[in-house]
Amino acid sequence: MPAKGTVDIDIERCKGCNLCVPSCPTDCLALNTSDTNSYGLHYAYLDKEEDCIACMNCAVICPDAAITVYRKEDQSKQRRTHG
Amino acid sequence: MKKGYKLIYQRPKTLTDTRINYCPGCFHTTMHKLLMEVVDEMGIQEKTVGVCPVGCSVFAYNYMNVDMQEAAHGRAAAVATGIKRMLPDRYVFSYQGDGDLAAIGTAETLHACNRGENFTFIFINNGIYGMTGGQMAPTTLEGQKTTTSPYGRDVEKIGMPLKMAEIVSQFDRVAYVERVSCNTPANSRKAKKALRNALEYQGKKLGTTFIEVASNCPSGWKMTPEESLKWLEDKVFPYYPLKVFKKPDKKEV
Amino acid sequence: MGELRLMKGNEALGEAAIRAGLQGYFGYPITPQSEVIEYLAQQEPKHNYVLIQAESELAAVNMMYGAGGAGARVLTTTSSPGFSLMQEGISYIASAEIPCLFCNVVRGGPGLGTIQPSQSDYFQSTKGGGHGDYHTIVLAPNSVQEMVDFVYLGFELADKYRTPVTILTDGAIGQMMEKVELPDPIEYKPDKPWATTGKTKDRERNILTSLYIQSEDMEKKNQVLQKKYDQIKKNEVRFDEYKIKDADIIIVSFGLTSRVTRKTVDMGRKKGMKVGLFRPQTLWPFPWEKLEQYAEEDRIKFFISVEMNAGQMVEDVKLAVCGKKPVHFYGRMGGIVPAHDEIYNHIQKLSEKE
Numbered sequence: 176m177p178a179k180g181t182v183d184i185d186i187e188r189c190k191g192c193n194l195c196v197p198s199c200p201t202d203c204l205a206l207n208t209s210d211t212n213s214y215g216l217h218y219a220y221l222d223k224e225e226d227c228i229a230c231m232n233c234a235v236i237c238p239d240a241a242i243t244v245y246r247k248e249d250q251s252k253q254r255r256t257h258g
Numbered sequence: 259m260k261k262g263y264k265l266i267y268q269r270p271k272t273l274t275d276t277r278i279n280y281c282p283g284c285f286h287t288t289m290h291k292l293l294m295e296v297v298d299e300m301g302i303q304e305k306t307v308g309v310c311p312v313g314c315s316v317f318a319y320n321y322m323n324v325d326m327q328e329a330a331h332g333r334a335a336a337v338a339t340g341i342k343r344m345l346p347d348r349y350v351f352s353y354q355g356d357g358d359l360a361a362i363g364t365a366e367t368l369h370a371c372n373r374g375e376n377f378t379f380i381f382i383n384n385g386i387y388g389m390t391g392g393q394m395a396p397t398t399l400e401g402q403k404t405t406t407s408p409y410g411r412d413v414e415k416i417g418m419p420l421k422m423a424e425i426v427s428q429f430d431r432v433a434y435v436e437r438v439s440c441n442t443p444a445n446s447r448k449a450k451k452a453l454r455n456a457l458e459y460q461g462k463k464l465g466t467t468f469i470e471v472a473s474n475c476p477s478g479w480k481m482t483p484e485e486s487l488k489w490l491e492d493k494v495f496p497y498y499p500l501k502v503f504k505k506p507d508k509k510e511v
Numbered sequence: 512m513g514e515l516r517l518m519k520g521n522e523a524l525g526e527a528a529i530r531a532g533l534q535g536y537f538g539y540p541i542t543p544q545s546e547v548i549e550y551l552a553q554q555e556p557k558h559n560y561v562l563i564q565a566e567s568e569l570a571a572v573n574m575m576y577g578a579g580g581a582g583a584r585v586l587t588t589t590s591s592p593g594f595s596l597m598q599e600g601i602s603y604i605a606s607a608e609i610p611c612l613f614c615n616v617v618r619g620g621p622g623l624g625t626i627q628p629s630q631s632d633y634f635q636s637t638k639g640g641g642h643g644d645y646h647t648i649v650l651a652p653n654s655v656q657e658m659v660d661f662v663y664l665g666f667e668l669a670d671k672y673r674t675p676v677t678i679l680t681d682g683a684i685g686q687m688m689e690k691v692e693l694p695d696p697i698e699y700k701p702d703k704p705w706a707t708t709g710k711t712k713d714r715e716r717n718i719l720t721s722l723y724i725q726s727e728d729m730e731k732k733n734q735v736l737q738k739k740y741d742q743i744k745k746n747e748v749r750f751d752e753y754k755i756k757d758a759d760i761i762i763v764s765f766g767l768t769s770r771v772t773r774k775t776v777d778m779g780r781k782k783g784m785k786v787g788l789f790r791p792q793t794l795w796p797f798p799w800e801k802l803e804q805y806a807e808e809d810r811i812k813f814f815i816s817v818e819m820n821a822g823q824m825v826e827d828v829k830l831a832v833c834g835k836k837p838v839h840f841y842g843r844m845g846g847i848v849p850a851h852d853e854i855y856n857h858i859q860k861l862s863e864k865e
Contacts, residue, residue, distance in 0.1 A: 340577025
């Protein structure tokens with residue numbers, strides 16, 4: 176399935192609390208446990224880009240406001256045409 | 259901006275750029291974010307004055323880009339009263355923890371509610387004293403272990419955890435009381451809506467508005483953030499149910 | 512010439528506050544000063560100020576913090592036990608640099624004490640009173656007229672230095688009736704760019720806080736405060752003198768006691784005793800320098816501090832005199848006002864010994 180959206184995760188703000196990962200309905204996020212940001216903390220990243228549905232769940236639950244969410248423009252147009 | 263994409267969510271502008279120093283997964287951070295989102299969406303940054311507590315969020319003014327006053331421990335309700343009475347057209351909130359609002363400042367809290375002071379309480383109830391290292395709070399659950407209740411809270415000795423939302427909803431001049439949480443995206447959205455309601459009711463001068471947040475404290479509870487969410491579901495919500503305790507009549511709104 | 516009236520000290524203070532542009536009064540009733548809040552409550556409908564009878568002095572002082580921080584001209588009045596409760600807030604107000612006017616109508620202590628007049632809160636008022644290194648400006652009226660004048664002065668100094676100011680008076684001056692001249696009302700237009708009135712686009716956010724968690728920052732904050740206190744010490748010392756030019760004995764007393772010692776001076780003069788009265792009107796800053804000058808003059812035999820307490824201001828007199836001349840003390844406690852002749856007799860005995 177093609178991605179409906181995408182997210183930008185500011186890894187310097189991310190503290191690796193891992194609240195976003197289980198909140199994602201399509202399991203497209205993951206916690207990077209092999210690397211750290213400059214504060215020495217693991218961070219979340221978009222693991223399966225193709226699965227993001229731009230639902231914003233991750234951004235809403237992220238305490239640190241580290242996640243920016245985008246929706247694919249043609250996707251929203253399609254939706255409007257069909258809806 | 260990404261080409262071919264539409265921006266649908268970003269960090270609220272009224273949060274400062276400062277990196278927030280609360281522990282990973284702490285709901286203080288979430289509530290700061292949600293509150294500033296509401297301030298942004300309502301366009302009231304210029305009219306908002308906050309009162310900081312003593313506790314972990316003592317540094318809230320480092321993160322919220324609005325005018326703020328730091329109150330002595332427990333006195334936020336009195337300070338907010340002073341501000342709001344002088345500036346009745348501003349949006350005033352007091353942001354307080356459980357030690358602040360429900361122990362040392364209980365008198366100020368109850369009397370501000372009884373007067374129907376037209377400001378918004380944001381009450382972060384995490385059942386523990388986070389900043390001082392995990393001591394028992396007035397809201398620590400029965401049997402819950404803390405550094406000053408190492409064998410669990412003994413209610414025979416210290417009484418039951420205080421239910422502040424339930425208590426303040428008894429006051430005639432309190433307009434709106436809701437207990438929320440941020441443990442899921444759905445609950446976070448509800449929490450944000452509650453904050454928005456509170457500030458809107460305040461704008462309409464309906465009386466005191468009181469948002470209690472059933473919060474976590476992963477560090478103080480000695481849990482991972484995810485374990486803290488489970489504790490909330492299993493232990494906290496049964497005693498501190500998430501619900502609207504009081505809201506204004508439709509006519510008033 | 513302002514309006515002349517016969518008024519009780521407490522009511523005159525309330526009226527003066529209204530005329531000086533009062534915007535917020537937050538208080539809790541306590542004898543012997545409840546007439547202030549009662550008077551202001553009666554007058555409230557005719558004016559624009561906010562009046563709240565708070566649930567405690569603790570709440571009242573923090574309402575002062577909030578309202579003063581929002582830029583308003585604010586007053587609270589209380590008496591000794593209530594003033595003790597307010598000390599926490601005054602420490603915060605001093606550090607956050609919020610202009611606030613306090614009036615302590617002192618009663619005898621310690622503890623619940625008595626409702627009779629006393630001066631036993633001198634230490635508490637002049638040495639800070641709460642935690643941390645700070646001072647409030649302390650004004651000591653000795654008449655109903657000065658209760659009025661010092662309200663204007665107190666508000667002015669509070670704004671000028673962004674600091675709490677205390678009017679330290681006592682139950683007798685609060686309760687007594689005298690003729691007063693009330694100044695014309697002023698239109699108060701505060702200019703307080705630091706106030707938390709909402710962050711507009713043209714400025715950074717205003718934060719009023721006393722929290723500086725880094726030691727270096729906390730020391731810097733203290734240095735700012737101390738610099739301000741030095742300025743106050745330089746500019747704001749006030750005192751009054753009576754028959755002091757040729758005196759060889761100087762009585763030092765303030766407030767109610769200075770009314771009694773004035774009679775002592777008259778009595779002494781009639782009997783050939785060369786006695787004069789030095790009355791500090793600011794207890795902090797104390798007129799140390801002026802007293803030091805007198806201590807250096809050969810004609811002065813000794814000083815005596817007369818107070819309604821166990822000997823508090825006498826320590827500042829000793830600091831000023833610095834061992835150059837003897838400093839004695841005479842005091843009554845527990846709400847007893849010393850009589851002018853008992854003070855005279857005491858001084859008479861001292862001068863025989865000296």
